[in-house]
Amino acid sequence: MHFRKYSYICTAKVYDFMDTEFVISIDSLTKTFPVGGSFFTALNNVNLVFGKGEFTGLVGPSGSGKTTLLNIIGSLDTPSTGDASVLGHSIAKLTPKESAELRNRNIGFIFQSYNLLPVYTVYENVEFALLLQKTPVDARRKAVMEALEWVGLTDKEKSRPSQLSGGECQRVAIARAMVKRPAIVLADEPSANLDAKNSHNILQTMRKLNKELKTTFIFATHDEKVMQYLTRIVSLRDGEIEKDSLIEKPASC
Amino acid sequence: MLVLKTSFKNIIGAGKRTWLNVAVLSFTFVIMVSYNGFIDGWQQEAYRDTENWETGAGQLWHPQYDRFDVFTLQDAHAAIPSGLRTYVDNGTLTPILITQGVIYPQGRMQNILLKGIDPKQQILSIPSQELAQTGEISALIGSRMAESTALKKGDRVMIRWRDKNGVFDAREILIAGIFSTKVPSVDAGQLWLNLNTLREMTGMPDEATYFVESKDCPLKTDADGWLYKDIDFLTADIKAMTDGNRVESAVIFSILMAIALLAVFDTQTLSIFRRRKEIGTYIALGMTPKRVIWLFTLEGTSFSVLAVLAGFVWGTPLLWWFGKVGMKMPEIDMNVVMGDTMYPSYELSSILTAIVLIVCLSAIISYLPARKIAKQNVVNALKGKL
Known part of the structure; x- marks a missing residue:
């Protein structure tokens, strides 16, 4: 079933996906928002699957539905019709508690404006997700330091977000998303507030983690720098999939 | 956490x-x-x-007595009943006799209450032992009374009262002491006399208006026709x-x-x-x-x-x-x-x-x-x- 869906939405080429383990499956998903007296359709009958370890970008102009799709996959929002299955969980059917549990255990978020907790230090920001999981103190310390090592911020563990540059803040956000070793990382315009050098730094970090940990990365972006690293690009326009292409050799890898 | x-x-x-x-x-x-x-x-x-100064641990009132109505005082007195005598004798109950009177400090006239108290009583803090001296009639007043009448210790002042038959009598008395208390109801407008002296002055031998109980007094109900008033009632x-x-x-x-x-x-x-x-x-x-x-x-x-x-x-x-x-x-x-x-x-x-x-x-x-x-x-x- 997964193969059938994938082959028919992938407009660029049909690959052999029979060995691929799918982590996300989106089935006839439509999302509408009330605007004034009528409804705006952000996503219209979208069908997609994402395999384990993909480094995929949802691209398209503003209002094309990429962030909405990302939010539904992250169970921050629910479909109007259709469904999204994330790691076997139906997003439409999750209770708030189950939804929170799914995010806490399996999904890491990276936001455009970092969304770090301002009163916490770098260490505490990264540690927070593990505290929610009630990870024992020793394992927590080890995981946090390892995550900070991935992003090269071990020397900043006691700093507060206000003392960091934009690039450093985004690296903390990556460490926070990765520390719990989630199956999926959702990144919404992660490089929008960064200069070219910092953008490449964080993208290289994410690509490295993607390769090493087999984490599925899904980006919502229209940044050319990000696209250079993607192995798959799903183009959206007016809430519909315009194009779905696999990149065999990304430009920056 | x-x-x-x-x-x-x-x-x-x-x-x-x-x-x-x-x-x-x-x-x-x-x-x-x-x-x-x-x-x-x-x-x-x-x-x-x-x-300490007024109610003791409780009181036994003459049935006619109303502390808020001075007109009841004329009839609110009776001899100590035999059933209460033991307690009076062992000091767990002390009788108080009250009658209306008038004082004339510096020629002015002021209505007062004359209260008789046993000089040997130990229940109330009123320094009644100062009334033990014999000879002329001595009295104790509180500091508020002393201020309102401009009387000092050692002053002599004329008082007038009515005996049990309603006949007026008057005598000069000695202010034997002035006590200081925070309880105005034993001070303002009151003159404390030796109980026996007041009994003689009013012709009410062995009589009392009410009794004050000590903490050791076992009487906690009406006794011999006298009405028991507990501390809650008295401090209401x-x-x-x-x-x-x-x-x-x-x-x-x-x-x-x-x-x-x-x-x-x-x-x-x-x-x-x-x-x-x-x-x-x-x-x-x-x-x-x-x-x-x-x-x-x-x-x-x-x-x-x-x-x-x-x-x-x-x-x-x-x-x-x-x-x-x-x-x-x-x-x-x-x-x-x-x-x-x-x-x-x-x-x-x-x-x-x-x-x-x-x-x-x-x-x-x-x-x-x-x-x-x-x-x-x-x-x-x-x-x-x-």
């Missing part, structure tokens, strides 16, 4: 806003404890002094007054609390508005909206916990100092049991009530704006939008 730790971190990180709320709440807390301390202290003192006016003060205290506390809680409510509402992105982040990281509501409620409640701690830190030396020096009272005779200085008494129950009230009300007032979190759109919250 995570929510508790996070809430404390957040309110400490909030800086001035936190300390403003903590200051207002701790001020309310200390004022409440202090005010209640003064009421409790005054109440205890009033009960103690009234018992003090209770009514302190109850009135407690209402006043509750009003003051409510006003202070409303101001303090308004500050907390305002901070919470502002917090939820300003920290939308943070709320969205908590939810994205895996907290349920309910848990975030709990976090914000706990943050608001933590203000009160910090306020109580701060109140203990700055309030303890202040309240201790109040307890040491007391509060000087204005020199106005309000006809209530009150000394020149009022000393507070800090009851544990009173302090605990103040703590529970402040913490619970803060929790409720913090919860109300926090409920909005559940209705917030997480996606918009993450972007810092409404």
Whole structure:
């Protein structure tokens, strides 16, 4: 079933996906928002699957539905019709508690404006997700330091977000998303507030983690720098999939 | 534990806003404890002094006696019944005889009560032993009476009274002593005489208007036709007054609390508005909206916990100092049991009530704006939008 869906939405080429383990499956998903007296359709009958370890970008102009799709996959929002299955969980059917549990255990978020907790230090920001999981103190310390090592911020563990540059803040956000070793990382315009050098730094970090940990990365972006690293690009326009292409050799890898 | 730790971190990180709320709440807390301390202290003192100077542990009244109606005094007296004699003899019961009289200090005329008391009694603090001297008629008056009549110890003054047959008689008496008491009802407008002397003056041998019981007296019901009045009845006016003060205290506390809680409510509402992105982040990281509501409620409640701690830190030396020096009272005779200085008494129950009230009300007032979190759109919250 997964193969059938994938082959028919992938407009660029049909690959052999029979060995691929799918982590996300989106089935006839439509999302509408009330605007004034009528409804705006952000996503219209979208069908997609994402395999384990993909480094995929949802691209398209503003209002094309990429962030909405990302939010539904992250169970921050629910479909109007259709469904999204994330790691076997139906997003439409999750209770708030189950939804929170799914995010806490399996999904890491990276936001455009970092969304770090301002009163916490770098260490505490990264540690927070593990505290929610009630990870024992020793394992927590080890995981946090390892995550900070991935992003090269071990020397900043006691700093507060206000003392960091934009690039450093985004690296903390990556460490926070990765520390719990989630199956999926959702990144919404992660490089929008960064200069070219910092953008490449964080993208290289994410690509490295993607390769090493087999984490599925899904980006919502229209940044050319990000696209250079993607192995798959799903183009959206007016809430519909315009194009779905696999990149065999990304430009920056 | 995570929510508790996070809430404390957040309110400490909030800086001035936190300390403003903590200051207002701790001020309310200390004022409440202090005010209640003064009421409790005054109440205890009033009960103690009234018992020591006026009521004893209870009284037995002549059936005709009404302490608020002087016209009953003419008939409110009778000989000591045999059933009470034992208690009078062993000192656990002391008779008091009352009659109306007139005093003429410096030629002025003033209606008074003549009260006869046994010089050997040990139940009341009135220094009745000073009436033991024989010879001329000696009397004791309180400081209020001395002030209103301009009499001093050793002065002689004319008094007039009516005997049991209604015949007027008059005599010059010696002011043998002036006592100082906080209980105006044994002082103002009263002249204390030797019981036997008053009995002779009025022709009422072995008679009494009422008896005052000591703590050891076993009589706790009506006896030989005399009506038993317990301490609650005798101090009902003090209770009514302190109850009135407690209402006043509750009003003051409510006003202070409303101001303090308004500050907390305002901070919470502002917090939820300003920290939308943070709320969205908590939810994205895996907290349920309910848990975030709990976090914000706990943050608001933590203000009160910090306020109580701060109140203990700055309030303890202040309240201790109040307890040491007391509060000087204005020199106005309000006809209530009150000394020149009022000393507070800090009851544990009173302090605990103040703590529970402040913490619970803060929790409720913090919860109300926090409920909005559940209705917030997480996606918009993450972007810092409404």
